[in-house]
Amino acid sequence: MQSRPPRVLMPNSVHEALSMAAREPDAVYWAGGMAFKQQSGHGAVMKLPGTLIVLSRIEELARVLRTERTLDIGSMTNLERIAEIGRGFLPPGMQEAIASTAVRPVRCMISIGGHIAEKKKLGYLLPLLQLLDAKVEVRFLRTRRGRVLSIPGNRKIPIAGFHDAASGLPHEALITRVSIPLHIWNAGQFIKVYPGGRDNPPFIFCGAARVEKKVLMEVRLAFTDAQTGIFRDTELEASMAGRGLPLSNKDLQQLSNAVSRITANWIQPFNKAAAWDAVCGFFSRIIL
Ligand SMILES: Cc1cc2nc3c(=O)[nH]c(=O)nc-3n(C[C@H](O)[C@H](O)[C@H](O)COP(=O)(O)OP(=O)(O)OC[C@H]3O[C@@H](n4cnc5c(N)ncnc54)[C@H](O)[C@@H]3O)c2cc1C
16 A cells, blocks of 8 residues: 555456456556545545556446346446346345445445455345355456466356455456346345444344245345354255244244354354344244
C-alpha cells in the first residue's frame, strides 16, 4: 500500500485484463473497490495498491443470462442489480441475503465477483451461494515451462472451497461469472442476527427446502459464525429427505444433535443457541 496515487489500467476485454495482470505481478483487480474502502477504515484517504486494473469497462463481465437451468451472473454485476433483475426468479432467501448486506449505496458498488474474491472477510452471500451449489468461472492465461502464454484457460469452481482451489491458479486469474442453478426450491430462508451484539460478527443461517404434500423432499442448511467458516452436514441433509412434516420428536432430536456437532468449535456460545433457534424457526416456517 502507498500514499502516492495509484497507476490505473483500464482493460476493455477479459483477455486484455489477464495480459495486464500477467505483466504486472503487483497489480490488483479493482471491481467496486469496497474491500479497499472497508480496510482503510473511516479515514478520508484510502490506502491503495500501486497499480489497479479497473474492470468496469469490460462489457462481458456485466452480462446476466437466465437459461432454463441456471442464472449466469457476470462478475461485475452489483448486488442491487442482481436483486432488481432477479425479482421473481431468484432462489428463495437471495433477496433477503442481498438486502442484509451493507446499505443500498454500498450494495450498488459491491460486485458479485469482488464479494467472492475478497479473502479477508466472509461475504454475507457466500453461505447461500454455497448451499445453492453456485459455481464460479475463473479465467487465466496458460503457462508452459514457467512461461506465460497468451492462450486463455478457464475453470468452473464450486463456491465451497473456492479460495483453496483458486490459490493454485496463476496470479492473474480473474473471476468472470457466477452460475447459480435454478433448482425448484419452494421454501427458503436467510437469517442474519447479532446474538452477541454489534461488536461481534453476525451469525448467519440459510435454509432451502422442497416440500411436496407435507413431505420434505430435499433440504439444505448452512451456518456460519462469520469467523470459523461455512458449515453444512450433507449426511444429515440426505437423511432428512422423505420425512413427514411437522418433524417428529425423534427427527428434531437428530437435528439438534447435528447442530451441536456443527457448532462445537464455535468461539461464541451465543451463536450456538442462535443456530438452534434458526433451525427451529426454519422448520416451523416451512409447514405453514
Ligand atoms: C461501508 C461498507 C460496508 C460493508 N458491509 C458489508 C456487509 O454488510 N456484508 C458484506 O458481506 N460485505 C460488506 N462490505 C463489502 C465487503 O467489504 C467486500 O469487500 C466487498 O464485497 C467487495 O466487493 P467489491 O466489488 O467492492 O470488490 P473490490 O473491493 O474491488 O475487490 C475485493 C477483492 O477482490 C479482488 N477482485 C475483485 N474482483 C475480482 C474478480 N473479478 N476476479 C478476481 N479478483 C477480484 C480485488 O483485487 C480485491 O482483492 C462492506 C463494504 C463497505 C465499504
